[in-house]
Amino acid sequence: xxxxxxxxxxxxxxxxxxxxxxxxxxxxxxxxxxxxxxxxxxxxxxxxxxxxxxxxxxxxxxxxxxxxxxxxxxxxxxxxxxxxxxxxxxxxxxxxxxxxxxxxxxxxxxxxxxxxxxxxxxxxxxxxxxxxxxxxxxxxxxxxxxxxxxxxxxxxxxxxxxxxxxxxxxxxxxxxxxxxxxxxxxxxxxxxxxxxxxxxxxxxxxxxxxxxxxxxxxxxxxxxxxxxxxxxxxxxxxxxxxxxxxxxxxxxxxxxxxxxxxxxxxxxxxxxxxxxxxxxxxxxxx
Amino acid sequence: xxxxxxxxxxxxxxxxxxxxxxxxxxxxxxxxxxxxxxxxxxxxxxxxxxxxxxxxxxxxxxxxxxxxxxxxxxxxxxxxxxxxxxxxxxxxxxxxxxxxxxxxxxxxxxxxxxxxxxxxxxxxxxxxxxxxxxxxxxxxxxxxxxxxxxxxxxxxxxxxxxxxxxxxxxxxxxxxxxxxxxxxxxxxxxxxxxxxxxxxxxxxxxxxxxxxxxxxxxxxxxxxxxxxxxxxxx
Ligand SMILES: Nc1ncnc2c1ncn2[C@@H]1O[C@H](COP(=O)(O)OP(=O)(O)OP(=O)(O)O)[C@@H](O)[C@H]1O
Ligand SMILES: [Mg+2]
Numbered sequence: 257x258x259x260x261x262x263x264x265x266x267x268x269x270x271x272x273x274x275x276x277x278x279x280x281x282x283x284x285x286x287x288x289x290x291x292x293x294x295x296x297x298x299x300x301x302x303x304x305x306x307x308x309x310x311x312x313x314x315x316x317x318x319x320x321x322x323x324x325x326x327x328x329x330x331x332x333x334x335x336x337x338x339x340x341x342x343x344x345x346x347x348x349x350x351x352x353x354x355x356x357x358x359x360x361x362x363x364x365x366x367x368x369x370x371x372x373x374x375x376x377x378x379x380x381x382x383x384x385x386x387x388x389x390x391x392x393x394x395x396x397x398x399x400x401x402x403x404x405x406x407x408x409x410x411x412x413x414x415x416x417x418x419x420x421x422x423x424x425x426x427x428x429x430x431x432x433x434x435x436x437x438x439x440x441x442x443x444x445x446x447x448x449x450x451x452x453x454x455x456x457x458x459x460x461x462x463x464x465x466x467x468x469x470x471x472x473x474x475x476x477x478x479x480x481x482x483x484x485x486x487x488x489x490x491x492x493x494x495x496x497x498x499x500x501x502x503x504x505x506x507x508x509x510x511x512x513x514x515x516x517x518x519x520x521x522x523x524x525x526x527x528x529x530x531x532x533x534x535x536x537x538x539x540x541x542x
Numbered sequence: 543x544x545x546x547x548x549x550x551x552x553x554x555x556x557x558x559x560x561x562x563x564x565x566x567x568x569x570x571x572x573x574x575x576x577x578x579x580x581x582x583x584x585x586x587x588x589x590x591x592x593x594x595x596x597x598x599x600x601x602x603x604x605x606x607x608x609x610x611x612x613x614x615x616x617x618x619x620x621x622x623x624x625x626x627x628x629x630x631x632x633x634x635x636x637x638x639x640x641x642x643x644x645x646x647x648x649x650x651x652x653x654x655x656x657x658x659x660x661x662x663x664x665x666x667x668x669x670x671x672x673x674x675x676x677x678x679x680x681x682x683x684x685x686x687x688x689x690x691x692x693x694x695x696x697x698x699x700x701x702x703x704x705x706x707x708x709x710x711x712x713x714x715x716x717x718x719x720x721x722x723x724x725x726x727x728x729x730x731x732x733x734x735x736x737x738x739x740x741x742x743x744x745x746x747x748x749x750x751x752x753x754x755x756x757x758x759x760x761x762x763x764x765x766x767x768x769x770x771x772x773x774x775x776x
Contacts, residue, residue: 426637
């Protein structure tokens with residue numbers, strides 16, 4: 257039993273890294289624009305689909321198609337913000353929710369229309385390879401996904417902390433009016449931030465396709481997970497998204513063995529409730 | 543340097559500024575005083591491009607600016623230090639200052655300007671890695687002014703810099719404003735603290751219900767009975 261538990265913790269931790277990257281995208285979009293992106297899971301689905309199709313049609317390894325996912329999802333996020341959300345940014349919040357909900361329906365149903373409801377998966381030469389650490393066995397693709405996810409999260413952190421663009425993004429999130437007054441064109445920063453958030457989730461999609469099945473309706477559970485994470489970690493907090501991602505990953509996978517795999521989200525929701533009881537604004541919320 | 547001719551400014555359908563005209567010459571300190579809600583902040587926001595007048599003209603160094611964006615206006619040489627400071631409270635002191643020099647012209651000279659700002663406010667250098675939101679009120683106002691100066695403005699708009707500061711700190715603040723002016727920056731100052739403000743000003747305007755009702759030199763306005771009636775409650 258203990259080794260089973262350790263095993264669950266380890267594989268949950270690995271998935272948690274990817275959750276962290278996915279939720280970082282969501283928390284960035286929320287933190288900068290206060291926009292609730294209900295299409296986040298569908299963007300994950302698109303990241304998976306891009307790598308799936310490039311693998312299936314052109315034989316390109318999913319890890320090599322990560323840049324393509326990042327680029328295409330950046331463009332998608334950029335244009336969604338620029339043309340759908342920017343015009344209603346100052347309208348009431350339920351308007352934005354309707355827009356991002358609409359986008360999520362359009363994306364899922366376009367996928368259904370284009371390649372049907374079948375479950376699709378990628379099998380690579382390394383799909384079934386494993387790593388042993390003592391008693392614990394880890395799937396190689398999950399380890400790779402975890403490492404890449406941490407790497408991308410770190411890159412995003414550097415971008416936000418060290419570059420002019422990153423500082424302008426943080427300034428716009430902190431105080432939009434002051435950002436305007438120092439000469440930041442906040443209306444240009446918003447689409448870029450949305451694009452970066454979408455790129456994070458796109459990369460996450462590519463990272464999991466070697467071990468996670470693609471269907472057009474794979475999105476909503478991811479949206480749920482991402483929201484659980486950022487509420488737990490503190491809305492808008494980057495470290496909250498990463499730590500929250502790891503916690504939720506572990507909670508889900510431990511929940512799956514202690515309860516049953518269909519009840520795994522019960523564990524993460526319980527964790528969320530417990531955290532909010534003691535820290536109503538989340539772990540890193542301000 | 544700045545000429546405003548007959549601007550009308552609205553929030554939606556609500557007119558807040560009525561036919562405002564004023565003029566600021568290079569090197570001056572000009573004050574705008576008036577009761578709460580008179581439209582002082584609205585006037586500054588219109589100059590810095592956060593709001594646009596429905597009619598009337600604004601010219602800065604001879605160029606029309608009424609249709610420019612805030613970024614273009616900063617680039618042209620006007621820096622607006624807003625009411626309530628509006629710092630980037632989750633960023634460090636240094637990051638706030640760096641962002642002050644965001645526009646291309648100022649960015650090229652960021653290092654030299656930063657050294658100058660640190661000479662003017664040594665406390666900011668000591669605190670440069672501190673999160674701006676954790677500074678004391680006086681330090682926050684120093685940082686707000688420092689951030690404004692980082693844009694290398696020819697004209698500095700200051701909205702109630704003394705708000706919420708202890709009397710001793712207020713005195714320092716006005717000394718700093720005079721010093722910034724001595725180094726060649728023209729200043730448009732909005733204040734409730736009219737003794738101090740008019741005391742350091744070359745000229746002033748009194749704004750009442752969105753209209754300019756009086757103008758004159760600082761000393762004239764201070765003596766003016768209307769000012770005393772309206773704002774000192776005498
Ligand atoms: N965003 C806004 N929308 C609608 N009306 C506004 C807005 N901002 C200010 N007003 C109104 O415009 C008028 C002038 O406001 P303004 O802030 O310019 O006054 P002020 O002279 O700066 O006052 P204070 O001394 O209190 O700062 C007030 O009646 C105010 O209620
Ligand atoms: Mg005001």
